[in-house]
Amino acid sequence: NAGVTQTPKFQVLKTGQSMTLQCAQDMNHEYMSWYRQDPGMGLRLIHYSVGAGITDQGEVPNGYNVSRSTTEDFPLRLLSAAPSQTSVYFCASSYSVYASEQYFGPGTRLTVT
Amino acid sequence: GENVEQHPSTLSVQEGDSAVIKCTYSDSASNYFPWYKQELGKGPQLIIDIRSNVGEKKDQRIAVTLNKTAKHFSLHITETQPEDSAVYFCAASIGNNDMRFGAGTRLTVKP
Numbered sequence: 001n002a003g004v005t006q007t008p009k010f011q012v013l014k015t016g017q018s019m020t021l022q023c024a025q026d027m028n029h030e031y032m033s034w035y036r037q038d039p040g041m042g043l044r045l046i047h048y049s050v051g052a053g054i055t056d057q058g059e060v061p062n063g064y065n066v067s068r069s070t071t072e073d074f075p076l077r078l079l080s081a082a083p084s085q086t087s088v089y090f091c092a093s094s095y096s097v098y099a100s101e102q103y104f105g106p107g108t109r110l111t112v113t
Numbered sequence: 114g115e116n117v118e119q120h121p122s123t124l125s126v127q128e129g130d131s132a133v134i135k136c137t138y139s140d141s142a143s144n145y146f147p148w149y150k151q152e153l154g155k156g157p158q159l160i161i162d163i164r165s166n167v168g169e170k171k172d173q174r175i176a177v178t179l180n181k182t183a184k185h186f187s188l189h190i191t192e193t194q195p196e197d198s199a200v201y202f203c204a205a206s207i208g209n210n211d212m213r214f215g216a217g218t219r220l221t222v223k224p
Contacts, residue, residue, distance in 0.1 A: 099145035099206035104156030
């Protein structure tokens with residue numbers, strides 16, 4: 001199993017540009033989530049999904065959109081990038097839709113200038 | 114909103130010593146408390162977790178204790194080794210699907 005994969009590993013955007021961060025898992029996990037990690041702030045949940053077609057907001061959802069058309073994929077869209085979205089983004093998945101062990105991807109480092 | 118406080122932010126110990134990291138949480142309904150280890154340039158990886166119906170759990174050199182009354186839980190690493198050097202995060206569940214993470218502790222084990 002490849003586990004949780006994320007692309008790209010690094011990305012630089014200009015303010016106002018849009019992009020999609022890709023996330024895929026091959027473990028048939030129902031639960032998937034997106035976090036951002038900023039220095040001194042730990043990981044903060046952006047959006048999550050408990051199955052195909054079902055998404056919900058986390059702690060910091062503003063400026064981000066998600067969709068879940070398949071069990072495997074959970075892309076994160078930045079509609080109009082802002083410098084405040086400079087961060088490291090992690091995708092994670094879990095077998096259970098209830099709180100349980102999450103498997104994290106390797107992360108995407110995004111810089112918005 | 115609900116949050117998790119983690120202390121200390123940095124911890125340096127001598128190889129072979131013990132390390133203790135403490136977290137407090139605010140949501141009395143939290144029932145799942147994982148600890149993650151993050152090495153440089155990688156995603157976090159679960160090292161141990163505990164549910165609210167258990168007060169203590171141990172896995173070799175790692176143990177976690179939970180005090181639901183006081184709303185705090187701790188990670189204990191005994192006989193530390195240089196490869197234990199990493200950033201450690203605690204977390205607490207919020208509702209069925211949400212998680213709140215602490216800010217992290219950078220542990221350095223000096224040989």
